Amino acid sequence: MLRVIVRRLLQLVVTLIALSALIFIWLRNLPGGPIEALLGERATPERRALLVKALGYDQPILVQYAKFMQRVLTGDFGNSIRTGDPVAEVIGRAFPATIELALVAMIIAIGLGVPLGYLAARHHGRLLDNLSIAGTLLGISIPIFFLGYLLKDVFTQNIHWFPPSGRLSTGLDNTEVTGFFVLDGLLTREFDATADALWHLILPAFTLATIPLAVIVRITRASVLDVLNEDYVRTAEAKGLRHRVIRGRHILRNALLPVVTIIGLQSGALLSGAVLTEKVYNWGGLGTLITDSISGGRDYPVLQALILLAALVFVVVNLLVDLSYAFIDPRVRVR
Amino acid sequence: MSDPTTRPGVAAPRDGADTPDTDKPAAGERREGMSERSIGLLGDRKKARLDELARAGAEKGGVSLVRDAFRRLRRNPVAIVGASIVGLFILVAILAPLLAPHDPAQRFDELTKTLTVDNIPGASSEFPLGSDPLGRDFLSRLIYGSRQTLFVGVLATLIGLTLGVLIGALSGAFGGWVDNILMRFTDVMLALPALLLAISLVAMASRSSQWTVIFAVAVVNVPIFARLLRGSMLAQRESDHVLAARALGVKQRNIVLRHMLPNAMTAVIVQATLTLSTAILEAASLSFLGLGDPDINRAEWGLMLGVDGQRYFEVRPELAYFPALAIIVVALGFTLLGEAMREAIDPKNRR
Numbered sequence: 094m095l096r097v098i099v100r101r102l103l104q105l106v107v108t109l110i111a112l113s114a115l116i117f118i119w120l121r122n123l124p125g126g127p128i129e130a131l132l133g134e135r136a137t138p139e140r141r142a143l144l145v146k147a148l149g150y151d152q153p154i155l156v157q158y159a160k161f162m163q164r165v166l167t168g169d170f171g172n173s174i175r176t177g178d179p180v181a182e183v184i185g186r187a188f189p190a191t192i193e194l195a196l197v198a199m200i201i202a203i204g205l206g207v208p209l210g211y212l213a214a215r216h217h218g219r220l221l222d223n224l225s226i227a228g229t230l231l232g233i234s235i236p237i238f239f240l241g242y243l244l245k246d247v248f249t250q251n252i253h254w255f256p257p258s259g260r261l262s263t264g265l266d267n268t269e270v271t272g273f274f275v276l277d278g279l280l281t282r283e284f285d286a287t288a289d290a291l292w293h294l295i296l297p298a299f300t301l302a303t304i305p306l307a308v309i310v311r312i313t314r315a316s317v318l319d320v321l322n323e324d325y326v327r328t329a330e331a332k333g334l335r336h337r338v339i340r341g342r343h344i345l346r347n348a349l350l351p352v353v354t355i356i357g358l359q360s361g362a363l364l365s366g367a368v369l370t371e372k373v374y375n376w377g378g379l380g381t382l383i384t385d386s387i388s389g390g391r392d393y394p395v396l397q398a399l400i401l402l403a404a405l406v407f408v409v410v411n412l413l414v415d416l417s418y419a420f421i422d423p424r425v426r427v428r
Numbered sequence: 429m430s431d432p433t434t435r436p437g438v439a440a441p442r443d444g445a446d447t448p449d450t451d452k453p454a455a456g457e458r459r460e461g462m463s464e465r466s467i468g469l470l471g472d473r474k475k476a477r478l479d480e481l482a483r484a485g486a487e488k489g490g491v492s493l494v495r496d497a498f499r500r501l502r503r504n505p506v507a508i509v510g511a512s513i514v515g516l517f518i519l520v521a522i523l524a525p526l527l528a529p530h531d532p533a534q535r536f537d538e539l540t541k542t543l544t545v546d547n548i549p550g551a552s553s554e555f556p557l558g559s560d561p562l563g564r565d566f567l568s569r570l571i572y573g574s575r576q577t578l579f580v581g582v583l584a585t586l587i588g589l590t591l592g593v594l595i596g597a598l599s600g601a602f603g604g605w606v607d608n609i610l611m612r613f614t615d616v617m618l619a620l621p622a623l624l625l626a627i628s629l630v631a632m633a634s635r636s637s638q639w640t641v642i643f644a645v646a647v648v649n650v651p652i653f654a655r656l657l658r659g660s661m662l663a664q665r666e667s668d669h670v671l672a673a674r675a676l677g678v679k680q681r682n683i684v685l686r687h688m689l690p691n692a693m694t695a696v697i698v699q700a701t702l703t704l705s706t707a708i709l710e711a712a713s714l715s716f717l718g719l720g721d722p723d724i725n726r727a728e729w730g731l732m733l734g735v736d737g738q739r740y741f742e743v744r745p746e747l748a749y750f751p752a753l754a755i756i757v758v759a760l761g762f763t764l765l766g767e768a769m770r771e772a773i774d775p776k777n778r779r
Contacts, residue, residue, distance in 0.1 A: 108615045116618065119632050234759040236709055239498045239752045242741050287510050305629060361621030368623060369713055382622075385633045388718050404619040 095393070097120030098416065105408050112404055114166070116397055118157050149172075159359045165314075170398040175386070178408040180398045183382065187274030190260060191371070195363040197298040202359070204319035207352065210228030210313025217318060226311055238367055241300040241373035248296060255296045258375035262289050295372040296373075312355045316348040323347075350422055359412030361407050379403075478676050496696075497772040507768030512758040513761025521574040528568035529556070539563035548744045557595040557750065561736050562724070568752055569727040576728035577708055577758070582644055584707040588644035589700050591654020599654065600661020600692075601684040611658070614651035622648045623707075623713055645710045649703050656699055660692035694773050701766035705759040712755055729755050738745045 116335045137287070144152050149160070164171065170180035213225040229277060249257040261273055267286035270277045278287025320326060321344065369382030383399050386392035489545045493772050520527060534594040539549050540563035551557040557567040567627070585772065617625060619730030629644035664670050664687075673683050714720050715734030729751040 104612075104615070108619050109614065111612065112619055116628070188528050213639065230646045230760060230763060231756070232710075234756050234763060236712050236716070236733065236752065236755060238713065238738070239748060242738065242748065246741070246745065365621040365623030368627065369716060374715065383627065384717055387627070391631060395630060396628070400620065400624065403621065403624050407621055 099410055101415070105412060109401070109404060110410065113162065113397075113401055114158065117161060118154065130407050165398075166400075171394040173386075173392055173395050174394070175392045178321055180394045183395060184379070184398055184402065186272070187276050187378045188380045189274075190363075190376055191380060193273045193275060194294065194297055194301060194370070194376060194378060195295050195360075195367055196299035198366075199305065199356070199360070200361055201302040201354065202309055205302075206306045206309030207313050207345075207349070210310040211317050211340075211348075214308065214317035214321065215312040217321075222314075225314065229307035229310050232303050235303070237300055237303050238369040238373050239297055240303060241297070244296050244300055245373065256293050259424060260290060260293050260376065261286070262279075262293075265289055282411055297370050300373065301363060301370045304362050304366060305356075308355060308359055308362070309352060313348065316351045317344060320344050320348045350418070353417065353421060355412060357411040360410040364403050365409060435534075475677060479678065479682075491619070497694075497769070499658045499771040501768055503614045504768050504772070507772070508765050510761050510764030510766075510768055511759060514765055517574060517728045517758050518578065518616060520571060521613065524575050525574050528565075528571040529554075530565035530568040530645050532564065532569045532572040533733045534565075535563040536565065537563075546743055548740060548747070550744070550746075555598075557746065560732075560747065561740055564673060566747070566750070569732065570729075570754065572677070572727040573729045573751065573754065574758075576726060577711075577730065578644070578777065579710045579757075580711050580728065580730070581704045582640070584642045584645035584711070585649065585700050587642065587698065588649030588703065588707075589653050591646070592650045593657050593696060595650065596654040596657025597661065597684065597689060600658040600665070601680075601688070603665070607658070610654070617651040618655075623710060626710055626714060628720065630714060636714075636719050636722060638726065641711055641714050641720055642712065645707050648710065649707070652703070653696060656695055658691050660695055660742060661688050664688045664691060698766055698773065701762055701769060705762035705766070708755060708759055708762075 097244065138229060149157060152160075161171075168181055171185075172178065173183050176183065209225055213222045216222045245257055249256045255386055256262065265286060267277060267283055267290075268281045269275065270280050274290035275287050279283055280291060326339065326343055329343050334343075367376075367378065368380035368383055370376065371378050372384055375381070381401075383394065386395040442496070444722045491696050536559075538556075539555065540548050540671060541558040542557060543561075543563050548559055548561055549555070552558070555565050555567065557565075560569055575593050575670070579742065620628065626644040626648050629647055630640050661684075670683060671689055673687050679690065687777040692729045711728075712730030713728045715728075716738060717734075720731050721728065733748055733755060735750040737751060740747050
């Protein structure tokens with residue numbers, strides 16, 4: 094087990110280093126780079142040269158990369174070209190917003206997806222099953238940003254159930270501790286802030302949850318169907334075990350293994366989807382940051398750090414999921 | 429659950445699995461040389477005959493396998509719905525000039541006359557779906573949009589498939605360090621979630637165009653096809669038909685091209701059908717993020733939904749509804765067809 098962990102960690106480090114090198118070289122060698130974006134096309138050569146020197150772009154690429162890696166490892170990603178703020182600070186501000194959104198979306202996707210998938214399998218071939226299949230197919234075929242606009246239109250324009258955008262109502266004075274507004278409200282006992290943050294979270298989280306929800310329903314359904322045909326389930330039923338026991342210990346415990354894998358992979362869908370969802374709801378997280386960093390003249394230091402961070406989160410989540418397998422499934426440990 | 433090695437997006441088989449037999453090709457060649465020396469002409473004739481038999485067998489097996497799958501496919505209502513949608517989509521794309529009432533790029537005076545930022549003319553007898561934000565016939569643009577959408581989807585999928593199959597085949601055929609390097613390469617691509625990888629790729633170009641979108645969506649799919657093919661090839665290395673071919677002294681190149689690759693291609697084609705759906709959706713997402721094709725004359729559903737549909741959602745939501753509906757239906761069509769195909773070739777369902 095330890096050897097597997099060490100090998101996977103080494104692979105992860107190699108992957109991230111290769112990725113950082115690729116990103117670094119690509120971004121640096123492009124025409125119309127950040128210099129152009131900052132100064133415009135009519136900038137004088139002197140001003141351009143000055144900026145190139147100030148940003149260190151005149152040094153050999155390997156030196157630039159070595160310096161970059163050295164700074165990355167000490168947590169210093171340089172300054173944003175657009176705003177001049179340190180990249181780590183810019184990202185740190187946006188990070189909790191996205192993680193909060195993604196976590197709530199994941200809770201929705203798992204909380205609804207697993208029971209729905211189980212029910213669909215139990216009603217195999219009947220109305221509920223067919224409805225859930227149709228629903229999941231629609232869920233993976235709909236562009237989620239369009240769904241976002243649709244939900245926003247219905248629930249904020251026609252019936253005013255939810256706020257249209259942002260993370261908190263304007264004028265609400267909350268104390269920031271962690272940047273996770275739901276948690277902050279609880280920590281500082283400003284429960285109105287927690288309620289308000291949750292109220293703002295519902296629509297975006299549902300929008301973001303669409304694809305993972307659809308995938309989880311499908312996998313759970315397929316996996317429960319597989320398990321239902323197993324002899325040990327029939328045996329358990331024949332023994333007259335209570336339904337609750339059969340469901341929990343025999344069916345779900347076995348059926349959820351593939352679901353766990355999928356949850357790891359879906360964390361990627363959440364990161365991708367967050368970029369779209371955040372634009373729809375003006376969320377101000379990492380997704381907003383990535384869109385702004387591209388459209389407002391490529392802000393390379395921020396982009397670089399964002400891409401690396403996304404890869405790190407995704408790869409680490411998947412590693413954790415793979416490792417958690419050993420705890421959920423004793424059979425893996427034996428091998 | 430089905431075999432994890434053949435499922436896309438799922439962890440590939442353990443890397444150690446292919447190490448024990450890396451020296452087999454060499455051994456096979458040595459044996460080939462020996463047999464030629466000792467049996468000579470007879471061996472050559474035998475080999476030719478066996479090759480012929482292998483080919484005949486493969487063809488016969490291939491036809492019946494495909495026919496078998498096709499028979500199941502035809503009886504499956506899901507497949508029929510999917511195929512009908514896809515067929516209709518392609519038909520509309522081909523016949524667009526005949527179906528569209530107007531030139532999709534022409535701005536009409538009747539429409540631009542009353543056109544403002546908060547007023548986009550609605551349906552009239554001449555323009556059944558009204559105007560787009562630039563005073564062009566929305567229906568015609570929608571019909572022509574099928575062409576461009578099909579073009580982007582198919583091209584992105586084909587490029588992704590070609591590169592992926594190339595990497596996967598090399599990896600699966602050679603194994604060893606080639607496999608190791610190529611798979612680390614796909615690891616790097618898989619380390620980023622799909623849309624984020626596409627965004628980073630588009631962001632690397634100084635300005636986006638139709639081609640950056642196609643390229644970005646294509647690259648996202650490369651590791652998926654590569655892993656799929658590699659898994660299938662690795663699984664086949666151990667299988668009896670490859671072992672038999674190797675024992676007969678069939679050249680390594682021929683084993684790969686004639687015995688392994690054809691067997692793996694069905695899964696690749698199924699994956700390509702499913703990819704068409706995600707490619708169209710991903711192109712639409714890129715347009716929505718402002719990273720799409722900047723050509724304002726181009727009629728493409730993703731662009732229409734992602735740019736105009738979004739900008740004028742409050743003014744005229746139809747500008748979003750129709751392209752969105754078109755995208756959803758077509759994506760659904762490819763997904764249904766792909767899933768039905770996957771089910772049809774799955775040996776578990778063979779009766």
